[in-house]
Amino acid sequence: MSLLATAVGGVSPMILDGFDFGVERVVMGLFNGMTYGLLAVGLVLVYKSSRFVNFAHGSIGTFGASVLAFLVLDLKFPFWIAFVVAIAAAGALAAGIEVVVVRRLNGRPALIGMIATLGLSQLIAGIALLLSSATGLKYPIAPFLPTFYIGTLEVGPPHITMLILGTALFVALWWFLYHNKVGMGIRAAADDPDAAQLEGIPARRMAALAWCIAGAIAAFSAILVTPTSSNISIEGMGPELLLKGLAGAVIARMASIPIAVVASLGVGLVEQFLRSNPDTASLVNVAIGLIIIVALLSQPALGRAGKERVSWRRVVAEPVPAAYKENIAFIRWAPRIGLVLVAFISIGLAYWVTNETASALTNLIGYALVGMSVALLTGVSGQLSLGQFAYAGIAAAMSAQAVSNSGSWVFGVFCGILSAAVISMLVGIPAMKLKGLALALATLAFALASVSWIFRLDFFLGNGIEPAKPTVWDYPVEYAKDYYLFSLLLLTIGFIVTDNVRKSGFGRSLQALRDNEDASRALTVPARLRKFQLYGLTGALAGLGGVVIGHSQTQLTVNSFPSGASIDVVAIAVVGGLTVTSGPIIGALVIIGIPALYPLGIFGGAILSMVWLAIVIALPDGLGGVLMNWRNRFYDMLARRRGIDPVHVRLGPATPAVSPLQQALDLKGLMDGITDLDADHVVPGTGAPILTINQITKRFGGVVAADGVDFTVKHGEIIGIIGPNGAGKTTLFEMVAGFTVPDSGKIVFDGLDVTKASPENRAIAGLVRSFQDAALFPTLTVRETLMIAQERVAPSRLWWSMLGVTSAENAKAEAAELLMARMGLDAYADRTIDELSTGTRRVVEIAGLLMLSPRVLLLDEPSAGIAQSESDALGELLLSIRREFGTTMVVIEHDLPLLSNICDRMIAMNLGRVIASGTPDEVRNDPAVVRSYLGGDSAAINRSGLHVVEDDEDSSVSLKKSENNLPVPTV
Structure with a gap:
């Protein structure tokens, strides 16, 4: 059937400062924005159910588009029947991914899920290309729809379909998720799977359904956008288009579908306005990347370092x-x-080998070096970068330019590596406070911006440059075989540096930050400095790989460093092994070497992607x-x-029968020769206050966590803080220790205002805190944990770590051995923290805190998870610490008998306020304290399982010990 063509004339562009804000641009921006909105909706659905970004989302859409093309062009299906089948196929594929892949990754870090979807993306793209290989540049267009013009802009069936069906889809999806029981079940399961399961909602089934809907939406978008793209191809759903969908999703906090749609419309308009000006046409990816970064930084709950309780891997393989x-x-x-x-x-x-094979091996070495940078960054710090190959390209370009201008090859290589390191640090700045999404998305945007803008600058590659070959002792390294030997030398240098860093204190501190950033900072590990150094080091390592690749080629162009290669180097690191230094070399042999020596074609590439995916799932x-x-x-x-x-x-010697808590009671002479901790013989509770909390307040939205909290702690005192759950006790500790900034008020430690000081600086000064769960660093051993605790007195140096200097590490190990012997931890020296009981972890934590020479210890529920039989031993241990070292303590605790036995004073909190203060007996007998725990209704108290005792002589309400050591109210 012929199409109806009409025209709407009289529309002229509206130019302002070189930008076209005319109707045509606005209309095209809104059409594109609807496409990005569909992508954003699918990304939000997957993120809400799986808590990671699905980088295969675009490829799933591509698969749906290829199915439609195959059905219509090859099998001659009617368009609309094929349309429904294609969307259903993409939805089924996405649901299958959730069942077969995502569920098997449950309990592993979110970045592993993102890496798996990178592999899926390549696999699905290969399958899509196989399906559509016979269609060429043709793509079916929806029939029975007209074409008209707005000015010179042709609005055809794909646009009309997008306008009608896209709008209907948005409305239907909103109604389904917010008004249908199944849709609300999907949202409930995404927000809290465990709670949803208790309510009878099948959380796993809901997750699969969310993936299914997201896959169908991706196919819908790909089918409609492919005919309108400048290159009529089903490969139109690449990383660049995915980035634009991510912008809307991130602005919507990866949560709100309506906001994601509106934000995506805005992204479409921004793109069109930038493209209308020749001076800014190449800056679209840069602008979208900046939008994503600003959105992440303005949403702490989305991007900030989370507390994933997941299973990381050890950085260093088990030694012989x-x-x-x-x-x-x-x-x-x-x-x-x-x-x-x-x-x-x-x-x-x-x-x-031949010169051709030697050239392929050189390329493999370059990729292996870039893969090492990925393995070091992802395996050690737990962050994912998708821009490492872009850093390699920058290093190659800068090295070639510097050699050309200076004539010195050594100077050129230095400039290339340094430039990659500096750019890596600059791109990593937004991720200093963020991780997970932040670095992955920032580096993805940078990789795309490099190809579309940075590399095209004359300062870098321009229209192409000819890199110089190195000269070694006046011998020109021109033949491929000679250059291969030279690159082998650079690989050896990169390998040694990487291995040294992994095994050093620097690598250990990064692993601790990955496992538990708060606990690391409490032990004085400088989190931001370590991350900044790591970004620089991994950028330099990627730059070294770029130099190897760049100078091996006769002509360097933009195509020499494609953005997709950053995904290849992630594959190299994962396939070879993130925990083994030689892993990227093994991965490069598989991912780069096999296709280079034996061309695989589309089918072989798909098989290789399948191998990558299988390794991610089955071989961590x-x-x-x-x-x-x-x-x-x-x-x-x-x-x-x-x-x-x-x-x-x-495993070492057998676990002793006596618990470490019992063995650690005798602390006399414990820290001699280990730290400068020494008893201060000031009488406890006398003298000027060592810690003053002055009217500090903290609100989270409409919730008041702390409301004008005010008290002082004198030298040598042990002060207990009690209160029901939600009273604000832990938030108070977060502010005192520096992990949360109060809205108002002041914190004074030893005469100094530390309200704005970092946790690391407070710990260095002697204001040290513990944590409720004593989780510490699950993948570190007890010995390594105690070595981390010595970062205050012997901080790890990056340069010494790179060179393999171990004198400081040997001293730390000796001190750790001595402390373990004195605290009964010898048998656990080589056990990881994850293997220990809570009581043993608590002793390790206290040992680590003592190595900081604390003047004030903030202990957050130290008896949590400890057997009741060990509670007395814990109390005696804390009293011994005060007696031997004069340490002041502030203790949050629910075990009132323990607190009563060790405290000089007690403070009770409720709803963010101090409601009572005094001796333990005075606070226990305060009616407001009892009411805060149990309320004032006697019937409610009886229902709680406690006993109500009436006393005619004293009608006051108090908390007393029962036979099982529980607080019993007396009326």
Whole structure:
């Protein structure tokens, strides 16, 4: 059927400062914005159910578009029937991903989910290309719809379909999610799966349904946008379009569908206005990236470092036990022999392969170096960067330009690496307070902006440059075989630096920040400085890889460093193993080496992506981790043959019958030679206050967490703080320790106003806090945790770590060994914190706090999770600390008998206010305290399971100990 064509004339552009704000631009911006809105809606749905960004969202849409093209063009299906089938197929694919992939990643970090979707994106894109390979540049257009013009703008069937069906879809989706029981079930399951399950809502089924709806929406968008793209291809749903959908989703806090749609319309308008001016046409990705970063920074709850309770992996592979090396010659010599063999084979290849193969191997080395930067950043710090290859491109361009202008190849390489490091730090600045979404999205935007704008500047690559070849001792390295040997040297340098950093105190502090940032900062680890240094180091490492790649080519252009290559280097790091230094080399052999030596085509590429995905799901430590595991099993077998028990060697001595809490009671001479902690013989409770809390207030929206809290703590006192849940006790500690800034009021420590001081600086000064769960660092051992606690007296230095200098680390290890021996922790030295009981973790935590030489200890529910039989031992331990070291303590606790036994004074809080203060007996007998716990209704008290005792002589209300040590109200 022929299309009806009409025209609407008389529309002229409206130019202002070079920008076109005319009707045509506005209409096109709104049409594009609706497309981005559909993408944003799908991203919001997935994020709400799975708590990570689905980078395969665009590819799922591409798959739906390819299904429609295949059905209509190859099988001759009617368009609208194929339209429904294609959308259903994409929805089914997305639901299948949730069931088969996402659920298997439950309990692992959110960034692993994002990495898995990167692999899925490539796999699905490959399948889509296979489906649509016969369609060429053709794509079916919806029939029975007219075409008309607004000025010179053609508004065809795809636009009309988007306007009618897109609007209907938005309305229907809003009604479904906010007024339909199933839709409300999806929202409830997304907000709190556990609570939804208790209410009878099948949370897993709701998550699969959310993914299904998101997949269908992605297909709907791809089907409608493909015919309108300048390049008529089903590959139109790439990273660039996904970034525009992400902008609307992030502005909507990854939560509100209506806001996501409106924000996406705004993104579409901004894009069109920028494109209307030749001077800003290439800045679209830059502008959208800035929009995303500003949106993240203005929404702390979305982007700020969260407290994921997930299973991270250890950064350093389990070392070979010393007993194996001492008793088995093969184990002692095997690593050295293996290293010689690897070096011999790697160097020998230069004299065996062709120049073409040598060039491919050089490219592989460059990718391996960039992959090392990803593994170091993601494996050690738990952050995902999608811009590492862009840093490599900047280093290559700057190096080539510097060599051309200075004639010095060494100076050029230095400039290239330095520029990559500086740019990496600058891009990472927004992620200093944020992680998860922040760095991934900021670096994705940077990667896209590099290709569309930065690399095209004459200062970088322009229309292309010819990089110079290195010269070593006046010998020009021009042949591919020679350059391969040179790149092998650079790979060796990068490998040594990476391995040194992983095993150093610097790497350990980054791992601690990844596991538990608050606990790390409480132990004086400078979080922002460490992240800043890491961004610089990983940028430099990526830059080294870029230099290797750049100078190996005869012509450097924008196409030499495509944004998609940043995904390839993530694949290299994950496939090889994030926890093994040699992992990226193994990953590069698989991801880069196989296709380079044996062209795979579309089908082979899809298979390779499937392998990547399988490794992410089934092998958390990658292929390198598998090899390390095989090595350990082989070594264990050799040890058994020599009569060595691997279990005893690896786990250490048997766990003692007496708990560490019981063993740690004698503290005399404990810290001698370890820290400068020493008893101050001032009589407790006398002298000037060491800590003053002056009218501090904190509100979270309409909730008042602290309302004019005011009290002082004198030197050597132990003050207890009690109150029901929600009283504001922990928020008070957060403010006193520096993790939360009060809205008003002042905190004075030892005469200094520390209201705005960081947690690290307060801990260095001696104001130290603990945490309720004593979680510490799950992937670190007890020995490593106590070494982290020494960052105050011996902070790890990046340069010494890179060079492998271990003198300071050896001293830390000796101090940790001494402290573990004195506190009965020897048997747990090589156990990870995650393996310990709560009581043992608490002793480790206290030991770490003592190494900070604290003057005031803020203890948040120290008895939480400890067996009742150990409560007395904990109390005696705290009193011993005060007696031996003169340490002042402020203790939040629900165990009133424990608190009564150790406190000089007690403070009661309720609803953010101090409601009573005095001796433990005075506070327990205060009627306001009892009411805050149990209310004033005797019937309610009886229903609580406690006993009401009437006393004719005293009608006051008080809390007394019952036989089971619970507070019992007396009326």
